[in-house]
Structure formats: structure tokens, C-alpha cells
Amino acid sequence: MSHGTGTPDLTTVADHRARVAALLTTTPVARLPLEDCLGLALAEDLTASIPLPPFDNSAMDGYAVRSADLAGASPEQPVELPVAEDIPAGRVDVPPLRPGTAHRIMTGAQMPPGADAVIPVERTDRGTKRVRLFATVQPGQHVRQSGEDVTAGDTVLTAGTTLGPAQLGVAAAIGVAHLRVHRPVRVLVLSTGSELIAPGTELRSGQIYESNGLMLASAVREAGGEATLLRFVPDDVDAFHAALAPHLDGTDLLITSGGVSAGAYEVVKDALTGTGVEFTKVAMQPGMPQGAGRYRGGAAVVTLPGNPVSAMVSFEVFVRPALRAAAGHRAVGRPVRRAELAEPLTAPPGKRQYRRGRFDPAAGTVTLQGAPGSHLLAGLAKANCLLEIAEDVTELPAGSTVDVMLLD
Numbered sequence: 001m002s003h004g005t006g007t008p009d010l011t012t013v014a015d016h017r018a019r020v021a022a023l024l025t026t027t028p029v030a031r032l033p034l035e036d037c038l039g040l041a042l043a044e045d046l047t048a049s050i051p052l053p054p055f056d057n058s059a060m061d062g063y064a065v066r067s068a069d070l071a072g073a074s075p076e077q078p079v080e081l082p083v084a085e086d087i088p089a090g091r092v093d094v095p096p097l098r099p100g101t102a103h104r105i106m107t108g109a110q111m112p113p114g115a116d117a118v119i120p121v122e123r124t125d126r127g128t129k130r131v132r133l134f135a136t137v138q139p140g141q142h143v144r145q146s147g148e149d150v151t152a153g154d155t156v157l158t159a160g161t162t163l164g165p166a167q168l169g170v171a172a173a174i175g176v177a178h179l180r181v182h183r184p185v186r187v188l189v190l191s192t193g194s195e196l197i198a199p200g201t202e203l204r205s206g207q208i209y210e211s212n213g214l215m216l217a218s219a220v221r222e223a224g225g226e227a228t229l230l231r232f233v234p235d236d237v238d239a240f241h242a243a244l245a246p247h248l249d250g251t252d253l254l255i256t257s258g259g260v261s262a263g264a265y266e267v268v269k270d271a272l273t274g275t276g277v278e279f280t281k282v283a284m285q286p287g288m289p290q291g292a293g294r295y296r297g298g299a300a301v302v303t304l305p306g307n308p309v310s311a312m313v314s315f316e317v318f319v320r321p322a323l324r325a326a327a328g329h330r331a332v333g334r335p336v337r338r339a340e341l342a343e344p345l346t347a348p349p350g351k352r353q354y355r356r357g358r359f360d361p362a363a364g365t366v367t368l369q370g371a372p373g374s375h376l377l378a379g380l381a382k383a384n385c386l387l388e389i390a391e392d393v394t395e396l397p398a399g400s401t402v403d404v405m406l407l408d
């Protein structure tokens, strides 16, 4: 397929992205306890059945008073009142305040009927039987009104919201213990390659440490998915299928890295060709060799190139948006900003290039991190954004405006 890339036989980034997105369907809705909902997407609007605050309460440790009783109070001419009651937070039988008296009250405690203000303890002599009050207060001062934050019936969160700490906090505050959420996409991350060994073991000549598996599984988890990692799958087609088989049940998406280019030993390509997975070259750098489909009519499959930067960039461009959409998130894509390029760059014709950069939000500038090579992982590790350079752009002078995808 070729649509406006200017390079024949290459699939466009947009076409491949759509192909990957179409493989995943929205995950089922589950009712989960709040503590299991972090990072998931809310499946339906959440409506409050109580107001927040639920009752008028004190904003300060001090004394609940009738503001009129403190008229003219000053350090020189304090008003002295008997302290009738003590109201710690959580007291449920709060007696009314009679005129000419004060109730000692703590932050968050329910206001007594009849009181209209709180005088902070710092403006008093802190008395417990009688209290001397050194200042006046306005009606309503230091009182938090019921319903000021949320009224009963308000929609506090809408469907599609990603549940972070504050969203879970407000759900708990309105008394909700369970939420209806989309369950996470279940992803199997698989890496192959005879040269790969486990970090923490001794490296022999010609070997490299396996890094894509952990990196991609972490990217899945960070995007709100569930990841199972299967590493060191042998470079043998039968062994590949045998390794996969026990894990397929319950897998929504299989992500592989490596073994898909033009070499003599491309186990992923060899094993998956004819199973429903199609391989293609995308007009993109890094990330040219790609594959996608459905393994034997079941799990969705995305095969990413093995070069570590290619694998991560392809994940960002193709997989992450599809994962987030399938898990019901409204926020699917990374935020994109316009930034001023701090240095010149060149880019290959006919391919969309993704360079790694550091975006400085204060200055609005972006600095390149490392050269374009797709094996240069340390540059990616220093980056906080990807520069997206259009297919028809081959050079950009310093000072040009570019789009950057923010990664964190």
C-alpha cells in the first residue's frame, strides 16, 4: 500500500496505526474495589449521592460563635464567653449554640446550629471553661458550607476518565467503594533472539542483554495494560508455537519484538506468516518493519522491530493509542506540543522520522538526544519527547517549529 508517502510499497504511518487500532475491541466492564482501579478508565459517569462537604463544618481549630457576640472585640478589649461544649471532628451529637456562649471546635467538626462563624484559636486565650476572644469575625468566616464542592446529583467524573489519585480520592469522598471500569487489556510480550541473555548474567562475545521485553512490558503497564513477559523464546518455529500455546488463552494482544526483517533467521516472521499476521514496511524511521493481524483468528498480534528504539517508538506510535482506546480511556494519545528546534537536523525523504528529544517547557525549545540510529537506546532514556518530522521534510534549520510528543 502506498498513500502519499512518496515512497512506493511502503505503508503509511496512519494506515498501519488504523490497522493496529482495528485489531482491538473495547474490553468488558468490571465492578472493582477502588484500590484496584488506579490507571483504569471509568466505564460510566459517576454521580454523587451526597453533597461535599456533607455538612457545614469548621475550617479552623478554634471556637464556634455567633459573630454578633464578638462585636468590638480586640486584644485590648476582648470579649469573654463561657465555653459550653467541646466539638472534636467526628462528634455526631452536636448541641446548638446558645447566644452568649462559645463551643470549642476542631477543623472538620460539624458546626453547631446557631453558630455562624469560627474564631481561630490563635485569636483567643485558648480557655476551656471561659474563653477570651481578641478579634471580631464576619458571618460565615472560617465555615466550610455543605455542598460547596459537590452537590448531590453532580457528575463528579465522566465515562472515559483515567482514574488517577485525585479521581479515586473524589470517588472515596462521595462514599463509593466500587467503580465500573474497563478491565485492562491483557498483553503477552514475547522476545526472541539467540543472541539475547538475561541481565545479571555474564556476557559472552556476540551476546547482548535482553532489554526489549522488560521495556515493552513496562510500557504496557504504564499505559494501563496488564503484561505477561515471555523471554528467550527459541529461534525455532515449532518451539515458538509451543512456547506461545499455553499463554494464548486470555491474551488480548501479543506483542513481539525482533525477528521480522530480511535475514535468514526471522523466527517471528516465519512462525506467524500464514497464521493471520501480515508483514509490511511502514514509511517511518525508526520502525520500518512491522506486522499486525490475528493469530489463528484469536489474539491480536503486533510484531515490532527488534532494534530497541524502533520497538519503543513503534509501541508509542501504533500500540499505545490502540491499547488505551480498547481500555476505554478518553485520553488516548500523548500530548503534542509545538517546540522550537534548538539545532538543525536532517531526515530521510519519504519517511516519517521520530527523533528523540528533550523538551524544555519553559523555553519552548527541544534539543535532540542522540543520533537517529535505532540501536541508540541511551538517547531514548534521556529523552522526554519524540519529535515527529513529516515524510516530505528532509532538513530543518535551528529555530524551526516542530511537533513533539511528550512522553512523560
Ligand SMILES: Nc1nc2c(c(=O)[nH]1)N[C@H]1C(S)=C(S)[C@@H](COP(=O)(O)OP(=O)(O)OC[C@H]3O[C@@H](n4cnc5c(N)ncnc54)[C@H](O)[C@@H]3O)O[C@H]1N2
Pocket (backbone or CB within 6 Å): 191, 192, 193, 195, 196, 208, 209, 210, 211, 212, 213, 257, 258, 259, 260, 261, 262, 263, 266, 286, 287, 288, 289, 304, 305, 306, 307, 308, 310, 374
Ligand atoms: N537487509 C535488510 N536488513 C534489515 C532491514 C531491511 O529492510 N533489510 N531492516 C532493518 C531495520 S529498519 C530494522 S528495525 C531491523 C529489524 O530487525 P528485526 O525486527 O528482525 O530484529 P532483529 O534482527 O531480531 O534484531 C535487530 C536488533 O535488535 C536487537 N534486539 C532484538 N531483540 C532484542 C531484545 N529483546 N532486547 C535487546 N535487543 C534486541 C538485536 O540484537 C539486533 O541488534 O532490521 C534491519 N535490517
Ligand code: MOO
Pocket (backbone or CB within 6 Å): 284, 285, 286, 287, 288, 289, 305, 307, 310, 374
Ligand atoms: O526502521 Mo528500523 O526500525 O530503524 O532500524
